Amino acid sequence: MTAEVIYGKQLAEDLRQEMKEEVSALHTKDIRPKLVVVILGEDPASMSYVKGKQRASEKVGMDSDLIELPVETSERELLDLIEKLNQDPTVHGILVQLPVPDHISDQKIIEAIHPDKDVDGFHPANVGKMMTGQDTFFPCTPYGILVMLKRADITLEGKHVVIIGRSNLVGKPVGQLLLNENATVTHCHSRTKDMQSHTKQADILIVAAGKPSLISGEDIKEGAVVIDVGVNRVDGKLTGDVDFDSAKEVASHITPVPKGVGPMTITMLLHNTIKAAKRIHNQ
Numbered sequence: 001m002t003a004e005v006i007y008g009k010q011l012a013e014d015l016r017q018e019m020k021e022e023v024s025a026l027h028t029k030d031i032r033p034k035l036v037v038v039i040l041g042e043d044p045a046s047m048s049y050v051k052g053k054q055r056a057s058e059k060v061g062m063d064s065d066l067i068e069l070p071v072e073t074s075e076r077e078l079l080d081l082i083e084k085l086n087q088d089p090t091v092h093g094i095l096v097q098l099p100v101p102d103h104i105s106d107q108k109i110i111e112a113i114h115p116d117k118d119v120d121g122f123h124p125a126n127v128g129k130m131m132t133g134q135d136t137f138f139p140c141t142p143y144g145i146l147v148m149l150k151r152a153d154i155t156l157e158g159k160h161v162v163i164i165g166r167s168n169l170v171g172k173p174v175g176q177l178l179l180n181e182n183a184t185v186t187h188c189h190s191r192t193k194d195m196q197s198h199t200k201q202a203d204i205l206i207v208a209a210g211k212p213s214l215i216s217g218e219d220i221k222e223g224a225v226v227i228d229v230g231v232n233r234v235d236g237k238l239t240g241d242v243d244f245d246s247a248k249e250v251a252s253h254i255t256p257v258p259k260g261v262g263p264m265t266i267t268m269l270l271h272n273t274i275k276a277a278k279r280i281h282n283q
């Protein structure tokens with residue numbers, strides 16, 4: 001079997017076309033969805049994602065600001081900036097690029113962003129809503145994966161989803177979203193014993209471990225759907241957590257890196273920002 005490749009990039013472009021129309025419609029009502037991205041320091045990989053977010057917002061006609069701060073910015077200064085953005089009625093979405101430098105607490109920053117402007121969906125109030133099956137901002141990568149699976153017509157109900165990874169940003173929330181869709185969810189992680197015995201049972205295998213080539217064809221059940229969430233730089237090139245060439249011979253569907261999950265992450269960020277703007281203006 002050779003798997004069908006699910007190009008998130010193509011789907012992202014289709015969705016952004018729809019969003020562009022939605023943004024123009026909002027402009028006629030004097031609502032201008034606006035995203036503010038804050039980045040500390042000049043890590044080249046982080047800068048490249050942030051630039052991608054800027055480009056994508058501009059393409060759908062959204063307003064967006066990039067605030068670049070020096071790496072030595074204090075936690076207090078960053079919290080004061082967030083408070084200012086919380087109060088600013090022209091700002092609908094706030095994203096602070098994570099991780100922040102070690103002298104600042106990621107969790108403190110996440111909790112400082114007003115839940116109504118938390119387009120990353122990381123604030124505990126929004127995480128709690130997601131866990132209890134309420135509508136809210138869903139974290140962008142998990143949400144992008146959900147939309148990709150749905151658009152590829154992959155049934156989730158009753159499927160065994162195995163997730164490698166349990167981070168608050170990807171592993172845990174993607175499991176929760178798919179559980180909400182009536183899948184049976186297993187999480188594997190660094191302490192899991194005999195991981196292959198789990199991965200081989202997956203109807204849908206989601207790999208979010210941050211380890212290049214962690215998974216290859218022999219770890220996958222014939223006909224499984226494989227979603228690669230890895231963003232690793234190897235010799236300057238972006239690569240996922242799955243050995244694509246061997247995996248695609250076994251899987252029924254597979255996402256590539258690049259052009260897979262990454263572009264969907266950015267698309268759902270735009271979606272959440274539009275949702276924030278609509279909600280603030282009671283639309």
Ligand SMILES: Nc1nc(=O)c2c([nH]1)NC[C@@H]1CN(c3ccc(C(=O)N[C@@H](CCC(=O)O)C(=O)O)cc3)C=[N+]21
Pocket residue numbers: 009048049052095096097098099120140141231238257258259260261262263264265266
């Ligand atoms: N508060 C916060 N929210 C995030 O959502 C967040 C974050 N911090 N910190 C970093 C990670 C990483 N991330 C990516 C988004 C898009 C691509 C993406 O579009 N990748 C393209 C290629 C990009 C390239 O070549 O550099 C692709 O896979 O085709 C990658 C990585 C969001 N993150």
